[in-house]
Amino acid sequence: MRDGSATVARLLEDATARIGTTLGLDRREARLEARVLAAFAWDVAPAWLVAHDTDIVEDGPAAQFAGLLARRLAGEPVAYLTGTREFFGRPFLVTPDVLIPRPDTELIVELALARMPPERPVDVLDLGTGSGCIAITLALERPLARIAAVDRSPAALTIARRNAEKLDAPVEFINSDWYETLGDRRFDLIVSNPPYIAPNDPHLVRGDVRFEPRSALTADHAGLADLRRLIVGARRHLRPHGALLLEHGHDHAAAVRRLLSAAGFDRPQSWRDLAGIERVSGGGVSE
Template structure:
């Protein structure tokens, strides 16, 4: 007889990962794994768990195995088409909401939206916001559209657009806030061939250059779409803050600054358009 308790003991995965996979396979809550741990499990459920556990042992991300990841208190669909939302990116949402304080129906643009995590989290937190989200990947936009429908409903749709950064945007559009979590890993960074990154879309991770190419493009083009007094905020690598601040300053943005994540790393940099 195979039980939850038996699978927990026999699994070679960390206990937390085993529990997450069991919750997913069985459709049980965590408390049920405890209170029903001695129940006999269906063979099909055991086989499905074993298959997922093998894929996890081979390195496949938990988020892709279960098809979702929590971000900013919301559960987002995740597929191999999109970057897995990460806790450090919540700082970008927090900054966005702070910058929107006092603005009525602010217009917000998320460049490279992926799963839509940033755009949807902003729209969910500010029902009056007008949020645009662009991505060059049609597959990513399909995931973002499903997340928006699930989490925001039909009455608060995102304005989704397939675009290489700002290229396809209406030149007449202006935003009080532009945010982006662009690819910022250098092409030769060994982390690209390690851990979860091996299974995520490479175009969402690296610019196939020095890690600053996409950021340079955004810094040069995004201010054309900022209203006077609007701001641009970018997530970047742990060692890129000084370079990003220099790019923002050279572009003519004012009050340029970097903000630290919970680990104390300068994770997001931004500035204001006053021209």
């Protein structure tokens, strides 16, 4: 909407209605997305939009906002439009080369931190690091820990390194297909949010995931192929009394626990996310 007299409030109201109708979001979600895009277009904090809701919008910001809105209405994720997404209270750079960090993944960070004593160094491996959000968060929350992060995508590692530099996080990044180039290195804890969506899952043609890298989303054998590979290879890279934590799909918990048990992990268990879904499973090794 550009009639030469549109106010901030009017543009936001129009955008909220269009986002809600086109993308099927409730008014609260649509309003939040409209404000995020507007703040990015205006290059201001979201609070500025409230304080200046009666201001007449200049043509430049209005045109940029209209362009962002059109792309969002076509389905592009807000995080890719603005180039950032918050995770564990910190801003992370994101591009279509990496998955968008999601609140569900904060669970594996919390579980990992509980296994990382703050008073002594531990070695932690993050497999399939993507944007680096897990590895970087662990490094910043546990300054004594030594964090290594692996990804097979050079493009993803570029983004992860930029995030580590931006947030001043000491993380070692390694280009590897899972454990392939790690040799005999061992760790106290291994964590991963691997691809776990079945290739024929109908959710892949809906919402934000349509724009995310398919290689970071899907795995064969009903989404279990990479989870199985990580579990089978983990024992060789874990020290005595080490542990493995894996994020997985909403219906994978029982299968992952069976795989952990078959691989010799002690007391496999699963943990529920805020929606009550068993989202992370793991186990430890005694020797």
